[in-house]
Amino acid sequence: MTRASKTPRLRAPAPTRSVRTSTAPRRLPLLAAVLALVAVVATGCVRFPAEESPPPTATADPLVLPGVQTDVPIEPPPSSEACNATQTLRPPAEMPEPARMPPGSTMAEIFERGRLIVGLDIGSNLFSFRDPISGDIEGFDVDIAHAIAEAIFGDPQRVEFQVLSSAERVDALRDHTVDVVIKTMSITCDRLDDISFSAPYYVASQRILAFRNSDIRGPAQLAGKRVCAARGATSIGRMQSIQPKVEMVTTSTWADCLVLMQQGQVDAVTSDDAILAGLAAQDPWVQVVGPSLGEEFYGVGIPKGEDDMVRFVNGVLEELRATGRWQEIRNRWLSILDSGYGAPQPSYRD
Template sequence: MRLFWLRSLALLTLIALVTSACGGAPAAPGTTGGKGLPKAPEGTLLRKIQDRGKIIIGVKYDIPTFGYLNPKTNQLEGFDVEIGRAIAEYIFGDRNAVEFKEAISKNRIPYLQDGTVDVILSTMTINEERLQQIDFSVVYYVAGQSLLVPKNSPIKGLADLKGKKVGTVKGSTSEKNIRQKAPEAEVSLFDKYADAVAAMEAGQVDAVTTDDIILYGFVRQEPDKWQVVGGQFTKEPYGAGVAKGNPELLEVVNTVIKAMKADGRWKQIYQTWISKDNVPEPPPDDWRAAMQ
C-alpha cells in the first residue's frame, strides 16, 4: 500500500513538472484547489498529519529573510516560512493549515526525533553527520559562511580573527567551521544568532559568524551598524529535515520544493525575502552537486 501510494504521488509530481516545463498552468503543489492530498496509508506520519488537520514545522524565529517573528506584526515571515506554507497547501489545500514552532540550532534534530515537529525548515545545512540522524529533502538554498562585524571594525576576514572573540550558535555547522578555519580565535556560543549579535553590540564579542544570508538579514535591519566581511569560506546547502522512516512525508516535501523551483515560485520568494536584484537560478537538488 505504501509503495502504491508513493508511486502515485511520484506520477502526480511528474505530471505537474512536465506541465510547468511546457508553459502551462501546472496542477502543482500550492495549487490544489482546496482539495489537498489523498489520504496516506494508515500508520504513516503523513496520515497522522492529515488526521490532525495541520502540519507542525520547526523554523527559526530570529533570522530575518528566512524565519523571523516580526515584532511589528507578530507574524512569522521569510523564505523557510513560505516553503512551509506551500507544504501545508499541498497536503491540505490550505496554506494556513500549519503550526510553526521555534526550532533553534541545538534542538532541531531532537525535535524531529521525539516528534515535537514533523518537518524542520530552519536554515539547516545538509551534511554526512546529520544524514546519519535524519533524512533531508532536496536542496532548496545554498548559503556560505561569512563574518558580521561593526561598521568600524578592523576585521576584514579570517586572518584578522587571531585573539578575537567570535560569536556563533551552539550545535551549528558554523561552530565547527570557525574552529577549523580560525583556530586562534576565541569562540563564544549562544542559543540564537540574535543573542550573538546583541553580545557584539555590547562589546562582548568582536564578530559573529554564520551563513552569509543570515548575516545579511541583520545588516538589512541595521545597515548603518553592521557589515558582512570576509567573503564565503564554506558552502552550506539547506534542506528540510524529516525523521527517518517517513518516505511518504519526505516525498511530499520533495515534491513541493521541486515544483517551486520549476514553476517560478522559488524565484518569487527569493525576490520577496532576499533580493530583487540578480535573482539566481534555483540550486540543484543534490547537496553534493550544490557544494561544487
C-alpha cells in the same frame, strides 16, 4: 521499518514551546533593531552613519543573556561530500492532490491531525522572524513551510510553528515533536545519521559579520578575537578549522549574537551570508565581510524512516522551482543580497 513499528507520532507539545503562546517581544534592547528591519522591508535600503561616527562600545552593565557559552570545544568542520549528503529520494511520479493524501502515509496522518507542525526559530531575520507590527511569523523558511502545508491541505495556513534553537533541531525530529524542521538547517553527513533531509532548497555561503570601522576583513583578522555563532550551527567547526586561534562564543539564537556584538562582548559573528544579511538589516553599524568560507546546503529536516514524506517534500520543491515560485520567495526576502546561486538543482539517488 514498517509504519506500524514506528515511534508513535507527535505527542501534544507543551504549550510553552508553541510560538502562539509567546506574543510579547523577547527583549526591549532589540526594539531599535526591529524597527530598523521594518524600514528595510518597507524601503529596501538602509541609511548608514557617517564614516567618522564611532560604533556602539561595550556597555557598563551588559544585558545578561541565557545560554551564552564561552568555553566552546573544538568541533569538526561540516562535511556533505563524503557521503553525498545532498543526494535524496526522487519525488513521486504523480503528486497527490491536496486533501487527498495516500491512506496510511505520513502525510495522511498530518492531514488527519489538521495541521503541519514545523520547527523553526523567530530570530533568523529574513528566514524566520516575527513581524513587529502584525505579529505574524514570516520569512523565506516560513514560505517554504506554507507551501508544504498547501500541498497537504490545500490551505497554506494550516501550520503550527514550534520554536527551536539550532541545538534542538535534531532531537525534535527524533522525538517526533515536529513533522519537519525548516530552520536554515545545513545538510551534513553527521546529521544524516539521525534524520533525513529533502533536496536542498537554498545554497548559502558562510561569511563574517563585523563592525564597519573595524579592521576585520576575513578570518585572518579573527586570531584572538571573540566570534559568536548559534549553538549547534555548522559554522562553528568550519571557523575553528580555518582560524584555530579564534575564541568562539555560542548563544541560543542568532539574534542573541547580534545583541552581544552591540554590547561589545564579541567582535564578530560568523554564519551563512543570508542569516548575516538579516542581522545587518537590523543594525547599520555592521556589515558582511570577507570571502566565502564554504557552502551550506539548506534542507528540510524530516524524521528518519519517513521516506514518503521526503519524496513528498521533494515534489513540493520541484513545483516551486518549475513554477517560478522559488524565485519569487527569494526576491521577496533575500533581495538585500547582492548575489545568489539561484534555485539549487536536486540530485536523486533512485
